[in-house]
Amino acid sequence: MSRRLRRLPVLLLPLLLGTTLVACGSDGGSDKDDTSSSDALHGIAITGDVGKAPKVKWDGKLDVSKTATTVVTKGDGDKIADGDQVAAHIWIGNGTTQKQAYSTYDSGQTETIPASADLNPVFKDAVLDQTVGSRVAVTATAKDAFGDSGNAQMGIGNKDTVLIVVDLIDVTTVLKGPDGKKQSAPSWAPGLVTDGDKVTGLDFKGTPEPNGKLRSATLIEGSGDAVKKGQTITVNYFGQVYDAKKPFDESYSKTPASFAIGVGGVVPGWDKTLVGVKVGSRVVLAIPPADGYGKKGNAQAGIKGTDTLYFVVDILAAS
Template sequence: MSRRLRRLPVLLLPLVLGTTLVACGSDSGSDGDDSSSSDALHGITITGDVGEAPKVKWDGKLDVSKTETTVVTEGDGDKVAEGDQVSANIWIGNGATQKQAYSTYDKGGKPESIPASAELNPVFKDAILGQTIGSRVAVTATAADAFGESGNPQMGIGNKDTVLMIVDLMSVTTVLDGPDGKEQKAPSWAPGLVTDADKVTGLDFSGTPKPNGKLRSAALIEGSGDKVKKGQNITVNYLGQVYDGKKPFDESYSGEPASFAIGVGQVVPGWDKTLVGATVGSRMILAIPPADGYGKKGNSQAGIKGTDTLYFVVDILAAS
């Protein structure tokens, strides 16, 4: 999702969405149990069960010049395919200092939600796409290949360091191609949708009454899936436009769907308040007053004033 809608930055965004990095080869293998030490791991030993924080025994400073991927434990679940939404625990170590740099297990084992798509950082891609759920996959790489020329100072990883990434694939959710459910009558307060084939390209405010300052939401298509719960990671396509605006200030239909946790403050309050309880497959229309959007300051980067009411169409494609 665009940072225009986020309240907080995403720590792993440079890792997961580093589309400008050069693709690297991989060397995959499996020993079928819960420990591994191989040539691709340069003497590093990884022990522990999938779903629990790994124990890592380093064999001195990690010195690598290319990216290598090793299946430490091979799971027996579904194979991850393009377009899936993967729930994964991630552990990252600095190969120069042999210290942990980041771990989702430090956050109570709450996995990251990762879209399995061509947008994945090439270093990360082989650890996700084509692997089976229940697997533990390790990647050794240079910091420059993993994070870009600057490394990742936020994690204490310099651009000349090396990294060890361990990915535990916990579950997978199939992402819908579009809304799936029963069409509903649009409410009188809602703008019309401008579409190109199956993509929403804008909102038409002709004849739409002025906003009344209230937070509003309605399903244009009532999804046939489960209800979205607070704290779940949801995957959506969306488009946002201010009332009577001539063009959208943000949208995802022309690119990849967005994924984020809902109901926990990662997005504007109006989304948290209206999308929790909606069903997967729904196409929602939202009217969000400033108090539930960006407040009196607005968002100058997006051209949103503090008095603007935001209108969104949101397609809920998955929840996990």
């Protein structure tokens, strides 16, 4: 989802990792190293249990020129495949200063990583085809991990090196589309223009004008578990202002979006309606300004303060 749409779902991890986990580094600069595990870690000792903050003993300044991935502990859980949603703890250290730069263990909350071939190559080998319960270490240049500028927020310069430790805690399979029993659409809902499971448009012909109330209806009732407050859900969505000719945003032509629900990270209308919906469901929403962007609207998205937002949302996973 577009960055400009504040408090709408975004397919990015928190800002610290947003430029890390998408493929935005230098092309071809992070070829997988074929050295042994010992050589790949350059004498660094990583100890402690998977699921707890790693204890890292450095062996002087980390000097690397290309990326190497090492399985420190091999888990016996499910193998992670392209399209899965992975809950992982991530620890990052500056190889030049030998100091911690970032750790999800500080907050006690895992990151949700959409496993994909589009991951930055620095992370791809640490996630795809690994098994749940594993601890994987990556040594790389800051340029390969974060791009030409490094990551100033982490205190990592573009000439530094990094050690990244990834604990793979859990995995959830992401559905390809809605999966469940079809329900009758309510009279207030627009018609859907579809291409297979993909929503490509909303047809407002004959749709009554919005009445200022927050509305939701299930078009396909999934057979999965109900979404709980605070979970990370993965969705496809299509958003359009009432009677507009085109969407202001959608994910069906891109990739599904993952975000926490019920905790204020998205517009209130999403938090109020998507908690309790079963995985596999397709729902339609009508969100008045009070539960969307308020009286100011969102000029960057072309949304006025009087606009009612209509969404179709497919719940593909929750973890």
